[in-house]
Amino acid sequence: MPKPRLAILAPLKAWGGIEGKIVTLSREFLARGVAVELLLARGGQIPYPERLPAEVEIVDLDSGGKADTAVKLARRLRHAPPDALLTAKDHAAKAALIARTITRGSVPIYIKLTNTLSATLRRKLQWRTAQWLYPQANGAIAVSTGVRDDFLTHFRMLPGQVTTIYNPTITPEFPERMQQPVTHPWLQGSGPPVIVGMGRLTPQKDFATLLRAFARLREVQPARLIILGEGPLRGDLETLADELGITQEVDLPGFVTDPLPWLYRASLFVLSSRYEGLANVLIEALATGLPVVATDCPSSPREILESGRWGPIVPVGDAEALAQGMHRSLASPPPQEALAASLERFRSGSVAQRYLEVMGLIPRHD
Known part of the structure; x- marks a missing residue:
């Protein structure tokens, strides 16, 4: 059987906290038999290239703003739909949900919530589009219970759709x-x-x-x-x-x-x-x-x-x-x-296992 394939979409830098966690998760996903492709948006860079596993497929969407990212991602989803799409950062989440609407596809989309969204979305337009688009996701993964509670309070998702999974902070090295x-x-x-x-x-x-x-x-x-x-x-x-x-x-x-x-x-x-x-x-x-x-x-x-x-x-x-x-x-x-x-x-292996279970890429072991 072919490996399940996970796409990760984010406007990444060459370094940073979120970037480091994506590299760690990618390594752990690969170790559990899941193929990973990293979709770079809005001038994104390969995160920690010396640490990112060579098996991760890099796809640069060469996109600018949110609309451009959505259009180019829609083409990618039509051409090579993954088994699930995980987004990091607000730009990527909104672009992914718009892209799926454009394609009228069914790729499951999961939003990684890395911060207290009510504190980080300061402009009214950002807030309103989040309230409109985010509930269309298949699920959201919050990095803490506090982030989850804030998200449920302000962004109209059902409690069963939002899971708390801590970051893969502690790694074998x-x-x-x-x-x-x-x-x-x-x-x-x-x-x-x-x-x-x-x-x-x-x-x-x-x-x-x-x-x-x-x-x-x-x-x-x-x-x-x-x-x-x-x-x-x-x-x-x-x-x-x-x-x-x-x-x-x-x-x-x-x-x-x-x-x-x-x-x-x-x-x-x-x-x-x-x-x-x-x-x-x-x-x-x-x-x-x-x-x-x-x-x-x-x-x-x-x-x-x-x-x-x-x-x-x-x-x-x-x-x-x-x-x-x-x-x-x-x-x-x-x-x-x-x-x-x-x-x-907070150990990376345990965290990755939960991610894949929530996204339906491996069986749950509850």
């Missing part, structure tokens, strides 16, 4: 990746505790609150802070660090290809976000054995940390509470054996 060298002088095994924050330097991540919390922590104990990532707020954050008098204890090295070795050598990870879909970096930090603190933002830290069992959860934007949580977590890290068992829900 985790131990090897953690052991890779890091040259940063603060992570060489001596000196005060090193706290790490990570993400795009944008308002969503609220690193300004992290800097203010770190300044308060420094009043009661020595520490250093590294914020990994790049973005438009770099200048503002550097200015704030100077105003707070913590410039010598804060470093912003920029984007790093693999944060795991940094997390493995740090003393604490802090998630200061205003909102998240699934906070993958929080899971990665826990998987390295690192103590963590997180804000109680929509929609995943409380799920990941099981209501504070694996680390303090503090109000969004509250620098004093965040500083207290950092101090508490440094003093009392969680028990490692119990934590490891709780992270099974």
Whole structure:
């Protein structure tokens, strides 16, 4: 019998969080006997080309806007309809649903919900077209229960159509990746505790609150802070660090290809976000054995940390509470054996299995 064939449509970059998860899922899908083709839209690039399995078929639709993507995808669906189509990002979801309407076809379409949609769709037209088109999908896969609940509240899908499947964050090569060298002088095994924050330097991540919390922590104990990532707020954050008098204890090295070795050598990870879909970096930090603190933002830290069992959860934007949580977590890290068992829900093999079952590409094993 021929292998079931899954197409994945997304406007991808060469790197990024969603891109990394698609590469991981593609590898796991192939291992379970499902052929994978990656449809690139809107100038999309091959994600992590050095990691993407060679068996994945790359199809560049060479498309521009949403309408152009829909028309070119419709041609593809007529020519070579897959057994299922998985979309990532709003542009791809809408284009896929329009394309299926154009072809009057029956290819099952599943939408991967990677973020709190009510927070990310800011324009009225985006919101209204989502409310009109999304219910036409065969199903949606949300990366957290919070994302699922938000989607059901605002976008008119039936509860039975929306499944929560966590991201495939923990992969088999985790131990090897953690052991890779890091040259940063603060992570060489001596000196005060090193706290790490990570993400795009944008308002969503609220690193300004992290800097203010770190300044308060420094009043009661020595520490250093590294914020990994790049973005438009770099200048503002550097200015704030100077105003707070913590410039010598804060470093912003920029984007790093693999944060795991940094997390493995740090003393604490802090998630200061205003909102998240699934906070993958929080899971990665826990998987390295690192103590963590997180804000109680929509929609995943409380799920990941099981209501504070694996680390303090503090109000969004509250620098004093965040500083207290950092101090508490440094003093009392969680028990490692119990934590490891709780992270099974994020392991890539288990996640891929559930995806394929939900999309009907392999039998369910309930």
